[in-house]
Amino acid sequence: MISIENVSKWYGQFQVLNACSTAVRKGEVVVVCGPSGSGKSTLIKTVNGLEAFQQGEIRIGGTSVDAPNTDLSKLRSHVGMVFQHFELFPHLSILDNLTLAQLKVLGRNKDEAADKGLRLLERVGLKAHAGKFPIQLSGGQQQRVAIARSLAMDPVAMLFDEPTSALDPEMINEVLDVMVELAQEGMTMMCVTHEMGFAKKVAHRVIFMDHGQIVEDERKDEFFANPKSERARDFLAKILH
Amino acid sequence: MSYAFDFSDLSQYADVLLHGVVVTLGLTGVSTVLGGALGVVGAALVLRGPAWLRWLIAAYIELIRNTPFIVQLFFVFFGLPSLGIQMGEIEAALLAMTVNLAAYAIEIVRAGIESVKHGQYQAALSLGLSGRQAFRYVVLPQALAAVFPALLSQVMIVMLGSAVVSQISVQDLTYAANFIQSRNFRSFECYIAITAIYLVMAILLRRLCNGLGSGLFAGQKR
Ligand SMILES: Nc1ncnc2c1ncn2[C@@H]1O[C@H](COP(=O)(O)OP(=O)(O)O)[C@@H](O)[C@H]1O
Ligand SMILES: [Mg+2]
Numbered sequence: 302m303i304s305i306e307n308v309s310k311w312y313g314q315f316q317v318l319n320a321c322s323t324a325v326r327k328g329e330v331v332v333v334c335g336p337s338g339s340g341k342s343t344l345i346k347t348v349n350g351l352e353a354f355q356q357g358e359i360r361i362g363g364t365s366v367d368a369p370n371t372d373l374s375k376l377r378s379h380v381g382m383v384f385q386h387f388e389l390f391p392h393l394s395i396l397d398n399l400t401l402a403q404l405k406v407l408g409r410n411k412d413e414a415a416d417k418g419l420r421l422l423e424r425v426g427l428k429a430h431a432g433k434f435p436i437q438l439s440g441g442q443q444q445r446v447a448i449a450r451s452l453a454m455d456p457v458a459m460l461f462d463e464p465t466s467a468l469d470p471e472m473i474n475e476v477l478d479v480m481v482e483l484a485q486e487g488m489t490m491m492c493v494t495h496e497m498g499f500a501k502k503v504a505h506r507v508i509f510m511d512h513g514q515i516v517e518d519e520r521k522d523e524f525f526a527n528p529k530s531e532r533a534r535d536f537l538a539k540i541l542h
Numbered sequence: 543m544s545y546a547f548d549f550s551d552l553s554q555y556a557d558v559l560l561h562g563v564v565v566t567l568g569l570t571g572v573s574t575v576l577g578g579a580l581g582v583v584g585a586a587l588v589l590r591g592p593a594w595l596r597w598l599i600a601a602y603i604e605l606i607r608n609t610p611f612i613v614q615l616f617f618v619f620f621g622l623p624s625l626g627i628q629m630g631e632i633e634a635a636l637l638a639m640t641v642n643l644a645a646y647a648i649e650i651v652r653a654g655i656e657s658v659k660h661g662q663y664q665a666a667l668s669l670g671l672s673g674r675q676a677f678r679y680v681v682l683p684q685a686l687a688a689v690f691p692a693l694l695s696q697v698m699i700v701m702l703g704s705a706v707v708s709q710i711s712v713q714d715l716t717y718a719a720n721f722i723q724s725r726n727f728r729s730f731e732c733y734i735a736i737t738a739i740y741l742v743m744a745i746l747l748r749r750l751c752n753g754l755g756s757g758l759f760a761g762q763k764r
Contacts, residue, residue, distance in 0.1 A: 351664050378670025388665035392683045392759065401679060402669035454669060 302327045302458055302489045303348060308357035310343060310513075317343045318354060319513040325458070330490045332500040332521075335510035336536060341493040342385075344510065345460050348491065349380045362457060378406045381451030381459040385467050387443040389435035395422065395446055396431040399453045407454065414453075421449040425479055441472030448479055458489040465496060495540055501525065509533040549731050555722045562718030563739060569632075569714065570701040573639035577700070578693070580640070581647025582686075586677065588652050599648065606645035612706045614638050619710045635707040635714075639700055646696045653692075654685030687759035694751050698744055705740075715739060 303325040310318040317340045325331045333341050346352040348359055350366045350373045359366040364376055389398050399418035403409045409417070422428045425445040427438075435443055444464055451459060461480070465473045477499050484490055484503035494500070500507055500521065507524040509517040511532050517524060528534045552559075588599050606614065618641075619634040629637070658681050666676035686693075708717035719736040723729035 346664075349668055351667060374667075374670050374672050377668055380668075382665075382668035384661055384665060386659075386661055388659075388661045390662065390665075390680055390684075392687060402666075402671055405675050405679065406670040450669070 302329075302362060303491065304358075304360045305344075305348070306358045306360075308344070308347060308354050308359060310347065310352065310354040310356075317513050318347070320357070321510075321513075321515045322357075323508060323515060323518050325489060325491050327489055328487045329505045330484045330488075330492070330503050331506045331508060332504040333491065333493045333508045333510060334495055334497075334500070334536070334540075335508075335516075339510040340513040341510055342462050343513075345382075345462050345491060345493050348460055349377045349382055351382075374406070378402065378454050379457050381448075381454060381456035383444070383447050383451060383459065383461045383464045385463040387435075387440070387447045387467075389443050389447055389450070391435050393434075394431070395427070395433050395435065395438070398435065398446060399450050402450075403453055417453050418449075421452050422446070424452075425449045426475075439472060440468045441475045444468065444472075444476045445479055448476070448483075452483075456488075458491070459483065461490065461492040461494065463493050463495070465494065497525075497537075497541060509536065511536075545730065547731060548728060549735070551726055551728070552722070552731060552735055555718075555726075558718045558722060559715070559735070559739065561713060562715035562736075563743065565632075565713055565717075566701065566704060566715045567743070569635055569639060569704055569707065569712070570697065572636055573643055573700060574697050576636075576640045577643030577647050580644035581651045581693075582682065584644060584648035585651035585655055588648060589655060603645045603648060606642055607649075611638070611642055611703050612709065614642055615706060615710060631707075631710045631712045634710060635704070635712045639704060639707075642703075643696060643700045647693060650689045650692045650696060651685060654689035655681060657688050658684045683759075687755075690755045690759065691752075694748065694755070697751075698748065701747070702740065702744065 305321055305323050308318055308321045309316065321344055323331070333345065335341055343352055347354045348361070348366070353367065361376060361380060364371055366373070366376065390401070393401060396415060396418050399421060400411070400414040403414035403417060404411065419428060419431060422431055425448060427442055427445055427449070430438060430442065435446070438446065464480070465476050468476065473496070477496060480490075480492070480499065481503050492499070504521045507517070507519055507521055508515055509524070509528070509530070509532070516530050517528060517533050524533075525537070528537055584599055588596055615635065615638040618638045619631065622629070662680055662684065663676050666680040667673070671679065704714060705716040708714055708720060711717070715736055719732045723732040
């Protein structure tokens, strides 16, 4: 579904991504972890072309992300992305947040889009808030709306960039629950997260990054049982206390 | 020292005053729409356009912000005909007001756009919106909401500043006062009257726009 081959990226002299290669198969859940500044956000944003890269190739369902003839908007409309800071549109109601791209990108009509939006809000337990504005919701609720907003586009894969790290602890689980459910339904997911409980529960593979490199790319059990590199061991020790 | 006020015969000039009000409001309205639209387009170009265009717009903004409005007006009305560009006084006033407002509006809207977090733009793109759609539906509404008070102030400045268009014989509110006092020689009363009218117009317009604004931008008190 997603293939990342030898991707490198520089900011001037500074190399953020160093020959990263991996793949996410259909229905697979891959967790990406690693210390802050290791390039996780940058990597995941190269997947849907939000960040450009100088070397290598990324393909989604066979379509190259940075080929000149690729319709990037169309490609992105098939790949959901959930951000650390939710990024709901503050000037639109919750329902309008869910319908905007359905109307403007997919060309659905108003009723269709609202219908879909409401069904997804119901699914994340927030149908009653459809008419509110984002600022009136808690962080956890906003992030659930953000997930529903992505799902409204019927994505073939979902990307998450630390979806729970900006949340108060008591709100983390309500968001993780939605993600777990998605994973169990067979959604293809690439998740940057340090929630190792989530990883243990639903991930198929875990990628560990450091200094712009993919240091480990292992099956989940393998990764937790005996991480090969020193750096991953240290990281796990810190994060699991 | 005593002055005997006499407003009695002002009433017979009510239609002249009303005509002046209509002209002043009309000029302000049209230049606000045109200047505002140019402000949005200009701001987008300043942030995204080719270098030469950015430079050109920056020069235009400097030129307008550092010269008196009345000079800009005279330049349009008395200067441009030398280049063969002839226009009536209303058109000249509209052009000068629009060009003036647009320069300030570009700066204000640009600041508004820059105040919108980059993540908002990324989120819009990630949903498949094109860059243009992301700007139009996500960034711009937030930018305008953020700078609405500043834009409104600028419109007020333009409206009040438009009094000088009477200098090129546009029959605005100030022109009406000049006209009336040249007939009835009651200049004090005349200027008291139009001062009051300007004041009421400005206050009402500000109220109206603020009301409109908070309706339009509901839900995003940030
Ligand atoms: N626009 C940028 N310009 C220069 N350096 C950047 C930019 N964005 C990110 N970086 C740097 O790239 C590195 C990786 O960033 P990021 O992908 O956000 O890391 P992570 O998500 O793993 O914390 C960091 O060292 C960060 O400082
Ligand atoms: Mg990050």
